[in-house]
Amino acid sequence: MNYANEIDSLIQGVSLAIGKPIPREKYEILDRGLPHTQPTRLPFGKMAVYMFLFNSEFLKIGKANHRSNARFCSHHYSLSAPSTLAKSLLADDEMISFNITPSNVKDWIKTNCRRIDIIMDADLGVFALDLIEGIMHYKYEPRYEGFASQR
Incomplete structure (x- = not known):
């Protein structure tokens, strides 16, 4: 599936619908593929929403602002930080x-x-970052976000 096109349509549709369109030149969607190369850094002046998929299921969707390089690059691959994809996988009996x-x-x-990473200009601000993360959560319902009892 071409998630990049779908994600772009979601960002454009929702931001336009609420009267605050996010210009396409202010973000890019990077599908790192399968297998993927772990990013080495969040580019200067950028923030991001990142997504991990296994088969066709979204496992984790998160965000990193311009001060959260570790969260973007390495956090979810390790066991050293709280609430990581790695810890969630190891705790999942399935x-x-x-x-x-x-x-x-x-x-x-x-x-x-x-x-899949959505890399955005930091000058869009935290509300745009939150909006895009929220759109992705709502659309893809990642397995390791929130509490199962609340779904």
């Missing part, structure tokens, strides 16, 4: 059959999860 271990979780994510 993922046991994929032989994910603390020692291989980083490589497992890069090999088995598609990553």
Whole structure:
């Protein structure tokens, strides 16, 4: 599926519908593919919404502002920070059959999860970042966001 086109249509449609269109030249959608290369840094003056998919299921959708380089680049591949994709995978009984271990979780994510990033100009502001993250949450209902009991 071409998620980049769908994501672009969602951003354009919602921002236009609320009367605050987000210009296309202010963001880019990077589908890092499968397997994906882990980003090394969030570009200067940028913020991002990042998404991890396994098969066709969205697992994690998050955001990083211009001061959150670690959250964007490495946070979700490790066990050292709270609330990471790595920790969620290891705690999920349904993922046991994929032989994910603390020692291989980083490589497992890069090999088995598609990553899509929406890189935005920081001057769009935090409300645009929150809006785009919210649109993605609402559309794709990621497995490891929020509490299952609240869905």
